[in-house]
Amino acid sequence: MKDVPILAAAPEPLTYDQFEPGRSLGAMELAIDAEMLDQWEALYGYRSLGATLPLAFAPLLLVRAMLTIAAPRPPGNIHVGQTYRIERMPRAGDPIAATVSCVSKEIRKGRRIVELEVALAERRGAPPIVTGNSTIFWAR
Amino acid sequence: MRALETVRLAIDQDKLLRYAALSNDFNPLHVDPVFAATTPMGGVIAHGTLSLNLLFEAIERTVGMPVGGSHVVDVRFKRPARIGDVMEAGGVEQADGSFVVWVRNQHGEPVIEGVACFAEGGTDA
Numbered sequence: 622m623k624d625v626p627i628l629a630a631a632p633e634p635l636t637y638d639q640f641e642p643g644r645s646l647g648a649m650e651l652a653i654d655a656e657m658l659d660q661w662e663a664l665y666g667y668r669s670l671g672a673t674l675p676l677a678f679a680p681l682l683l684v685r686a687m688l689t690i691a692a693p694r695p696p697g698n699i700h701v702g703q704t705y706r707i708e709r710m711p712r713a714g715d716p717i718a719a720t721v722s723c724v725s726k727e728i729r730k731g732r733r734i735v736e737l738e739v740a741l742a743e744r745r746g747a748p749p750i751v752t753g754n755s756t757i758f759w760a761r
Numbered sequence: 762m763r764a765l766e767t768v769r770l771a772i773d774q775d776k777l778l779r780y781a782a783l784s785n786d787f788n789p790l791h792v793d794p795v796f797a798a799t800t801p802m803g804g805v806i807a808h809g810t811l812s813l814n815l816l817f818e819a820i821e822r823t824v825g826m827p828v829g830g831s832h833v834v835d836v837r838f839k840r841p842a843r844i845g846d847v848m849e850a851g852g853v854e855q856a857d858g859s860f861v862v863w864v865r866n867q868h869g870e871p872v873i874e875g876v877a878c879f880a881e882g883g884t885d886a
Contacts, residue, residue: 706831
């Protein structure tokens with residue numbers, strides 16, 4: 622898989638104070654190649670259930686984009702919740718444009734809570750076909 | 762009431778390493794037993810989405826891809842999965858047409874829980 626980050630990751634771990642709700646953290650292009658599909662099949666025992674990438678590639682692609690763009694992260698983050706909205710899945714080999722943005726942040730019961738949104742589209746600026754919102758306890 | 766087709770996966774070290782490569786998540790908590798033993802987790806835990814993907818497989822095998830709208834899945838990670846655990850994903854339809862969904866370990870304990878609404882045949886979820 623040859624991902625192409627469009628914006629370079631920050632040199633130091635992202636801190637809670639750096640997040641600004643409504644602001645984009647960056648974008649990248651995701652690529653799914655035969656090696657990735659081989660790894661998937663070796664792990665889960667199937668390559669595809671239809672004409673597109675498996676539905677279960679949605680969590681995988683979203684977390685891959687989030688971990689690449691919202692990086693580096695401080696040790697001790699806890700991913701507590703996730704919401705997905707899937708309109709359709711891309712086909713293997715299709716270009717996938719991923720963007721990551723901060724939706725909200727708050728401190729509740731002493732915990733720093735950050736909500737990040739990852740959107741996948743067929744090209745930059747196009748309507749998303751898969752969206753995921755992650756709720757993360759940010760360590761510092 | 763319909764139920765999702767059950768999907769199972771046994772967690773082992775090889776699967777954690779494969780998933781680390783797939784997800785680009787090489788957090789030592791998932792791949793380094795020596796480091797993980799020093800953390801409050803007391804040992805290696807599986808990536809949350811490694812188990813979550815089983816639920817999405819169950820959804821695709823049961824209701825297929827979205828038609829005329831979006832599948833919406835809202836989940837919470839309840840407890841970690843560990844090497845040697847066997848994950849089982851499933852779900853059951855509720856009276857309002859939504860599904861209660863889960864991934865459980867071999868003890869029946871919830872690892873992931875949530876709700877899902879599916880776009881089937883032109884009905885927006």
